[in-house]
Amino acid sequence: MIKPLNSEIHDSHTVITIKAAVDAILQAPPMDEVIYGYVIAVLDQTLPSTINQGETIPFSKQTASLLDMAAIQLMYLEKGRYSYRMSAFPREGVFSTLSRSERLRAINLLERLEVPLESLPEPFTNNPGLTQSMKNTITQLTFLGYYSEWTGYGSTRFNRPEYKRIEYFPMGWIQTKYPGPAFGYRKLRGLLLGVPNKGGNHHV
Amino acid sequence: MSNPDVIVIGAGGGGAVIAKELGEKGLKVLIVEAGPWYGNQKWPNPNLPSGDKESSEKSDLDITLYRQQMNKYEDNMNNLVTGRFRWGPANRDRAPWIRLAPHKQIIWQSAGVGGSTQHYTANSPRAFPSAIDQFWPLSYRELIPYYEKVEATLPVHFAPTTAKEELFYFGAKRAGWNLNATLNVTSPGYRPQPNAILPVNKDLNNINVSLEQLSWMEGCTLCGHCINGCPHGPSVEKVAKRSTNVSYIPLALSTGNVTIRPNSFTIKILTDTSYSRELHAAGVRIRDTWTGEEEELRAKVVVLAGGSIESPRLWLNSNLPENPWVGKGLTNHYMDWVTGIFNEKDLMSILGETDINPFIGHTCGARFDFPGFGSLQTAGMSPGLTASLSYGISQFGWSIYQKEQSKWEFHHQLVGSKLKDLMVNYRKTLNILIITDDEVDQRNGVNLHPTVSDEHGPVPILSYTPTKKSIKKRKELMKMATYVLHKAGAKEIISSNWPAGIMIHLESTMRMGFVVDSNGEAYQVKQLFIADNSVHFNGLGGVNPTLTTQALATRTGEKLFEKYFN
Numbered sequence: 001m002i003k004p005l006n007s008e009i010h011d012s013h014t015v016i017t018i019k020a021a022v023d024a025i026l027q028a029p030p031m032d033e034v035i036y037g038y039v040i041a042v043l044d045q046t047l048p049s050t051i052n053q054g055e056t057i058p059f060s061k062q063t064a065s066l067l068d069m070a071a072i073q074l075m076y077l078e079k080g081r082y083s084y085r086m087s088a089f090p091r092e093g094v095f096s097t098l099s100r101s102e103r104l105r106a107i108n109l110l111e112r113l114e115v116p117l118e119s120l121p122e123p124f125t126n127n128p129g130l131t132q133s134m135k136n137t138i139t140q141l142t143f144l145g146y147y148s149e150w151t152g153y154g155s156t157r158f159n160r161p162e163y164k165r166i167e168y169f170p171m172g173w174i175q176t177k178y179p180g181p182a183f184g185y186r187k188l189r190g191l192l193l194g195v196p197n198k199g200g201n202h203h204v
Numbered sequence: 205m206s207n208p209d210v211i212v213i214g215a216g217g218g219g220a221v222i223a224k225e226l227g228e229k230g231l232k233v234l235i236v237e238a239g240p241w242y243g244n245q246k247w248p249n250p251n252l253p254s255g256d257k258e259s260s261e262k263s264d265l266d267i268t269l270y271r272q273q274m275n276k277y278e279d280n281m282n283n284l285v286t287g288r289f290r291w292g293p294a295n296r297d298r299a300p301w302i303r304l305a306p307h308k309q310i311i312w313q314s315a316g317v318g319g320s321t322q323h324y325t326a327n328s329p330r331a332f333p334s335a336i337d338q339f340w341p342l343s344y345r346e347l348i349p350y351y352e353k354v355e356a357t358l359p360v361h362f363a364p365t366t367a368k369e370e371l372f373y374f375g376a377k378r379a380g381w382n383l384n385a386t387l388n389v390t391s392p393g394y395r396p397q398p399n400a401i402l403p404v405n406k407d408l409n410n411i412n413v414s415l416e417q418l419s420w421m422e423g424c425t426l427c428g429h430c431i432n433g434c435p436h437g438p439s440v441e442k443v444a445k446r447s448t449n450v451s452y453i454p455l456a457l458s459t460g461n462v463t464i465r466p467n468s469f470t471i472k473i474l475t476d477t478s479y480s481r482e483l484h485a486a487g488v489r490i491r492d493t494w495t496g497e498e499e500e501l502r503a504k505v506v507v508l509a510g511g512s513i514e515s516p517r518l519w520l521n522s523n524l525p526e527n528p529w530v531g532k533g534l535t536n537h538y539m540d541w542v543t544g545i546f547n548e549k550d551l552m553s554i555l556g557e558t559d560i561n562p563f564i565g566h567t568c569g570a571r572f573d574f575p576g577f578g579s580l581q582t583a584g585m586s587p588g589l590t591a592s593l594s595y596g597i598s599q600f601g602w603s604i605y606q607k608e609q610s611k612w613e614f615h616h617q618l619v620g621s622k623l624k625d626l627m628v629n630y631r632k633t634l635n636i637l638i639i640t641d642d643e644v645d646q647r648n649g650v651n652l653h654p655t656v657s658d659e660h661g662p663v664p665i666l667s668y669t670p671t672k673k674s675i676k677k678r679k680e681l682m683k684m685a686t687y688v689l690h691k692a693g694a695k696e697i698i699s700s701n702w703p704a705g706i707m708i709h710l711e712s713t714m715r716m717g718f719v720v721d722s723n724g725e726a727y728q729v730k731q732l733f734i735a736d737n738s739v740h741f742n743g744l745g746g747v748n749p750t751l752t753t754q755a756l757a758t759r760t761g762e763k764l765f766e767k768y769f770n
Contacts, residue, residue, distance in 0.1 A: 027620030042285050048299040048658060104619065111308070129305040136308065136703075139619075140596040147627065148279035148588030161286055161296050162251055166277075176587040176630035178563060181276035183415035184425025184436070185564045188404055189370055192396045193362040193385055 010040060010060065013092040017064035018043075020096035024103035025142045031151075031171060038145030039138060041158060046137075047123065057122075064093065065121040066134065070106040071095040073115050078105075111135040147172035149180075205260065205463035208234035209769065211488055211503040213470045213518070216319020217750045218736040218757040219509030220448035220456060221354070225761030227459030231769060234463050234501065235456075236490050238510075239315025240294035241466040242322075243270030243440050243449070250466075251288070251296045253494050260463035262454050265440035274433035278586040281432040282323060289314040289323040289433065293493040294467055303513060304653055304665045309705035310597065311666075313511060317466055318449030320511070321750065325430045325568040325583070326400040326445050328360045328751040330387050332575040335641065335745030341722040344388075350755035351387070355398075357455070358446040360751070362396040364404050366426060366565030367555050368634055369396065371546075372582045374554055375692025376572055379684075384573060392574040397581060398751075399566055400446035401430070402437075430567035431585055452754075467493045471660045473506060473522040475729060483525065485732035491660065505731045505768055509757070512710035512738040513664050516650045519714070521661040525728040529718035531650035535743035537578065537709045538670045538678050540638040540702045542685045543594045544694030545629045554693060559631040562590070568637070572688065577677050578641040578746025580685050587630055594635060595623055599703040618698070626698070634694070636685045639709070641746030642674040650713055670704050677746075711749050714738035723767070724760035731768065735760050 019036040026032055040060040047059050071094040091097060095106060109115055110131055117126050124131045144150070147170075150157060154167030173180060210226055212219045215237040223233045240250035245266045247255035250273065273288065274281070281288050285300055291313045292300030303311055314320040330351050333344040354360070363369065373383075376394035384393030405423030407413045418425050419436045424444040427436060434445030441454035456462040468490040476486035487502035508515050516531030524530075548558040562584030571581040585593065595618040618626065626633075648669060652662035670678070686697050716722060716739045724739060726732040735757040737749045744752055 025619045026623075028624065042283065045297075045299055046285050048302060100620075129307050129309060132308045133310075136310070136597050140592045143591040143596045143623075144279060144283065144588045146588075147591045148283075148586070149277040150279045150588075161280060161288075162249065164280070172587055172591075172627075175624065176627050178587045178630060181429065182427050182563075183419040184405075184408065184427045185366075185561075186409050186411075186415075187366050187426055187561070187564050188408055189365040189367065191362065191364055192369075192373065192383065 010058065012090070014040065014058070014061045014064040016090055016092040016096045017067050018060060020103060021067060021107065021138050022142050024100045024107070025139055026146060027100065031146060034151060035142055035145040037158065038150055039141045042141050062121045062123065063134065063138070064095070066110065066124050066131070067095040067106065068093045069120055070109045070115055071098055073109055074098070074102060074106040077114070107135045107138065147176065205232065205234045205258065208232045208463070208503045210234070210505045210507060211236060211501060212507040212509055213488060214238070214319060214509035214511065214514070214736065215317040215448070215453065215464055215466070216509060216511060216736065217321045217448055218753045219319070219507065220452035221754045221757035222507055222509065222735045222761045223462050224452045224456035224459065225758055226765060227456050227461040229765050229769070230461060231765070232461050233456070234465065234503070236468040236470055236488065236501070237317050237464060237466045238469040238493065239317070239466060241317040241464065242273045242288065243267070245269065247466070251294050253295070255467070258463050258465040260457060262441070262457040265454060267437065267439050267443075270440050270443070271435040274435035276429045276432050276435065278432050278588045282589060284310070284312070289316070291315050295494065301658060302663055304656065304663060305705055306665070306667055307705050308703045309666060309707065311513070311707040313513070313707070313710070317453060317464060318447040321447040322433060322449060323431060324447065324750060325566070326447070327568050327571075327581065327748040328355070328358065328398050328400045329389070329571065329573070329747050331747050331752050332389055332573070332745030334390065334575045335742060335747075340741045341717045347752070347755055350758045351751065353758055354751060354754040358400040358451050359402075360398050360400050361403050363399045363401070363566045363569035364424070364426070365396070366569065367557060367560050368562055368565060368582050368584050369570040370555060371560060371634055371692050372570040372688065375688040378691035379688050381572065389573045389575060392572075394570065394572045397566065397569050397571045399569070400451070401566060402442070402444045402446070424566070426565045428563040428565060428567065428584060431589065469493055469660050470510070470518060471498070471521065473508070473518060473524065473732065474500060474502070475522075475524070480730070482730050483728065484730040496659070505733065505764060507733045507735050507764070509734070509736040511736050512713045513650050513666065515734060515736055515738045516713045517652065517664040520652050527719055527728060529646070529715055531713050532646045532648070533644040533712045533715050533718075534649040534666070534668055534710065535642050535644055535712045536668055536707050537743055537746060538640040538642040538674045538704060539706050539708060540678055540682055541593055541700040542636050542638065542682060542689065543698040543700070544634045544636075544689035544692065545626065545696040546632045546634065546693055547695050548632070550693040550695070551632065560634055561631055562633055562635065572684070573747070574681070574684065575745055576641065577681055579639045580681060580688070581637050581639065583635045583637045585635065587627065590630060590633065590635065591623070591627055594698065594700060595626060597703065597706065598701045634689065634692070636689065638678060638681045638685055639746045639748070640674055640678040640681060642677070642743050643671045644712055644715070644742050645669075645671050666707070668704055668707070709737075709743070709749050711737040711740040711743050716741050723763035724756065725764070733760055733764050
């Protein structure tokens with residue numbers, strides 16, 4: 001029942017590009033090495049086949065192409081400021097070769113729709129709502145992947161939801177000192193108001 | 205169930221209520237629900253195939269199963285794409301059902317028995333009287349007996365105080381506001397949130413009773429999991445947070461007259477003109493979300509309770525008569541979110557503790573009401589949702605950040621080490637949700653997408669742009685919220701600057717007085733009633749919508765019965 005990240009459909013360009021986006025947001029290696037898998041897995045389940053190209057072209061792949069388009073646009077807009085440099089990521093596409101702050105600026109261009117909408121890959125072509133949402137989508141997925149229980153699923157983290165099991169205390173909970181789900185807390189400080197009178201008014 | 209008197213579309217906040225009311229009057233009611241049913245023995249694995257078709261016995265409800273499924277993990281429950289509370293089919297290997305928008309949008313709605321009350325934080329304030337009187341076709345006074353009935357049935361109580369509520373009250377008081385000790389709010393002030401959550405277990409502080417034992421008993425344990433699904437109680441019907449799947453649904457099943465069929469998406473409302481000149485509802489066409497099989501079901505009356513997006517979508521997809529207000533006038537309370545970070549020393553002097561621990565107590569336990577502007581409420585979420593709602597959503601750029609008394613600084617991105625600094629202080633964090641009294645505008649609403657369809661027909665496309673008045677009100681509420689946080693002693697304040705497309709409280713897309721009459725019956729289709737947030741004339745003045753929907757559903761049930769079955 002395991003639904004792994006399928007290396008056949010997730011080419012290295014997609015993996016490296018999404019990893020570079022997660023790295024720009026979280027800036028916490030080695031966690032970026034884990035969270036990108038969550039972002040890809042959830043992205044690929046976001047859209048039904050009527051919108052996306054279904055199993056054949058995963059949404060994460062199109063998102064990676066979108067990020068490349070944004071990167072090219074940034075280079076165009078900031079020409080002179082951009083310089084070809086050694087990259088932390090293997091050279092795959094354009095987005096991953098940018099510095100962290102450039103990657104964040106490229107993502108901002110999507111939100112501001114400062115990209116040629118008609119030339120974007122499907123399903124972003126002439127779809128401002130979806131294109132504009134991608135900054136929040138990638139950011140939120142990165143945050144939810146890191147701060148929710150997901151990292152704790154360990155070796156089961158890419159299983160179908162019904163077959164995931166918590167194996168470790170999640171990484172983000174260590175950072176936030178969240179103790180995890182509880183049966184309850186003996187932390188009642190009192191009641192400011194009791195039961196209202198008939199009619200809804202209350203005399204303290 | 206064969207030959208029901210009434211078919212109710214949707215087992216959420218409104219549908220469950222009207223089904224129980226009609227079942228008690230002796231009518232045979234069938235609820236068709238698009239999503240799964242958690243905590244029912246007939247679906248031991250609701251997200252896998254091989255469940256049953258329908259259930260009508262209260263004895264099918266199983267608290268042990270419910271606890272396994274409501275497992276309190278935020279990604280498993282509240283991930284919008286794969287979580288149990290998503291808007292999508294029971295089969296989580298499939299994508300959620302889509303809604304499109306011309307702008308940035310996040311919709312937090314839930315499919316399944318209980319609907320969005322599965323994840324709601326049970327906030328049950330009444331509408332502001334000033335938002336009803338002179339506007340609605342009903343008076344506030346007429347609503348009161350129905351509010352009272354729902355408040356007694358759920359039941360609704362003022363939230364208990366834990367650290368985060370105490371801190372909020374402290375800040376609100378220092379900001380110059382008074383306690384508003386009422387359910388009928390006519391002036392500004394703070395108060396405990398009227399919540400549909402059972403009172404705290406009286407043995408909570410009895411150390412001879414373990415917390416685990418308490419979690420199997422009746423009463424809230426302050427475990428803080430309202431938003432991720434409350435599983436605590438001795439039986440499904442006694443679970444502490446009163447989502448309709450644990451309150452009205454068990455009561456509906458107890459009547460012996462109500463059957464619920466989950467995993468059934470209604471794709472068409474059937475109509476007829478055969479025995480009267482007027483167009484009237486005659487039944488529904490449903491599609492099984494597992495098998496894809498379609499079926500037609502007939503009844504004398506149909507109640508539409510699919511929520512503010514699906515109800516107008518279904519009307520339009522059923523080719524019901526044109527009406528310029530179907531799908532139009534959407535309000536979403538134009539929400540925003542602000543975060544205060546406190547230091548240990550201040551917390552120690554205010555609370556006698558070094559942490560707020562936002563994960564303890566009712567998720568949203570304190571509120572501040574300001575008729576004419578809207579309301580504020582505290583929110584204490586688990587860390588993933590906190591990070592995501594506080595620092596992961598913004599209109600343009602990223603969040604706006606203020607440290608102590610300095611001027612607002614615009615931070616393009618709360619990422620990397622800044623994000624980490626904030627999240628390291630999670631236990632010293634107080635969040636406030638801003639709920640704006642946003643204006644109805646006919647340009648906002650739900651349409652059918654001209655080219656994109658799913659298995660249920662053309663998909664909905666939502667648009668929402670706040671009016672100038674709404675923008676001004678949200679700004680004022682943000683000022684009040686930051687001032688309360690400042691007076692409470694927050695050392696850092698981060699305003700999220702949410703985009704307008706955050707859809708949590710969706711209302712008024714099938715407005716009373718325009719699409720339905722004051723009894724909830726459609727003007728243009730007789731025997732078709734609507735019983736969800738969509739019939740609200742407006743956004744209630746900026747108040748959480750569920751209780752009002754439930755009060756109206758109770759009333760609509762009464763009127764429907766009088767007109768067609770008495």
